[in-house]
Amino acid sequence: MSGMPLGTPPEVLRHSWAQLGISILAGMREIWAHKFRSLLTMLGIILGVSSLVAMSALVAGMEKGAKEALVAIGGLEKVIITPQGLPIEQRHLSDEAVGITINDVEALRQSAPLVTELSPEMRMSATLTANGKAFRPWYCVGVWPSALGMYEHVVEHGRMFNELDDEMARNVCVIGTATRDELWGDPEKVGKEIIPVGETLYINGVPFTVIGMFQHYESEEDRKERLLAKSKAGERPTGGVARNRGWGSGRRKGSNFVFYLKNATVYLPLNTVWMKFRSGASQIAIASGSGSRVVTGTTGDPRLSGLSVKIASVDKLTESLQQIRNVLMHTHKGIEDFTFFTQEDWADQINTFIHNARLSGGLIAGISLLVGGIGIMNIMLASISERVREIGIRKSVGAATSDIFTQILVESVVIAILGGLVGLVTSFALVNLISSFSPTDNAPIVKVTALATAFAFSVLVGVLAGIFPAVKAARLNPIQALRYE
């Protein structure tokens, strides 16, 4: 005798989707039946998800702050050419080395088409005196008017000196707000904006006229804080001594050093620096690092402290550097007394830092998600051993292995999804908490992609944590499961 071959009834395949809804409901019911236990189980996922979101928000905030700072110093297209000591095989030629001069500027302008802007710089160490006070700015430099665009400076009050001022070597200067704060008074303290345009400023004893002042540079964060403080100023009780911590004015200079340095800049016409401070017996401090004897004379030392150039595009950085090098090697007669600094090094450092922060934060969040997943697995294992008999009953009435598998897996995933959703909500609280005592000034930025990623990970953890208990439950022998007490 022979029976018909047994095929899987088509209904078995058809019903598996409809059953998913039932499994989800059953999972919800199971979770609701053990509310406290489920909440504790979810806690791991909640913490994992919120730490993932918070970490990513912190890193995103830092990244934004770093990018802002990068733009503030002139972007990636900027290349700085500075003098350097000769390479060892050219040491004997040091007398021949001419340094970077205005000739190089002309040569580059003529022969390096990839260079779009040039800004020669003649830095000097200066003491500024005015109003009975003195201040040593971080950066006092003779430049062409083109430096304005090169360093992303904006003259808010007065004007930038022009080519004529440079040509005539006039005693004019453009200052940053830090100089103003130190010599004339900080608007935050004085209570009103002071614009010292037209005032006389003594630079190393030489009188100069302030013809312009840059805008106050600060990070987005600082600006918001300052405006907020301003709007609250009315509420603040007057009187009482403002505490001076001794390391700066009321404004938090240390908070973002790049912006402070940019504010502590004084621009003079290049020719003025050359004529007034480099000629005759003037002290020439800036060239002392080049290793050769300082040449003095009526025309002064023509060497530049640096030459900033802007290149056409970052993609052509290597070609541009090669072009500049070719021109300079020609004008310097093959003596390599210069070197390049690109912002790329700094950008790389920023990227490395961001990468590391992301990696370590991700690792921590990943571990807490993993722990959450282990918690789920643990609870699911406990839950199925409580429910061996139920599984046996379900199997005896016709639940297939896959039905039991789905049921347990769905329970685990439902816990993880609920945990993930709660985690997304709590992540905002966590972000606020962290930003209130965070060491960086960059406000965390919660990104939608971070939320989505964290949620996706929580679901993934739920699936992975559910697989083993689900397999274990599905494999139970129905006879033994029914006998189980």
Added chain:
Amino acid sequence: MPLVELRNVSKIYRLGDEEIRALDDVTLDIGEGEFISIIGPSGSGKSTLMHILGCLDSPTKGTIQLDGVMIEHASPRQLAAIRNRKIGFVFQFFNLLPKLNVVQNVELPMIYSGISGTERRRRAIAALELVDLANRAKHRPSQLSGGQQQRAAIARALVNNPRLVFADEPTGNLDSHTGDAILSLFRKLSREGRTIVLVTHDPEIAAVTPRRIEIRDGKIATKVDLTLAGLDRRGATAGTTAVAQP
């Protein structure tokens, strides 16, 4: 053709070196509409026989044909589908899910056969009416008496309209009065044409069925078939296609 055909079925367990023959070369036919009891002391192999007949287990040797389908090589998934559609179980300890109410318990087999929610509810209520328990549909099993729980379990066993109903010591956990009520429910179902296999250790309970098979040491010891002898006046309907082995 009989509903169930067992041919030379053996089930052998191994405990270390020892070989335990829970079933030893059993050949058995069960016809459509029969009311049959399998009796034997504990450890005789009657439960193993029921598990194999009920597609909860596969035999080590031999063939089984259920409703014209050979099932000894069926995959676990196929066995589950057969249990779902062709077999109903009634257990000694009722085995209702405590978290579900009565009607949800009765709906359980239909969930696994993919029947829609409204149809499930309709059929579950109909099955509960059959066992006279429709007024307890929303109660939890723990709120029911033993007899009511067993009737709910019977409703669950019947709800998918199976070809074969197994009852494993269905009165074993009930007092004799309630047990009698359950047994008369089975007799009623048998008269309506259900094929019922009653598994018990108690000859008194087995006495309600026209046909009895006694299992000892994994073998069929004796068979009593009142239908063939024309002695049955209580149980199965006349004209069943019971087939007795000589």
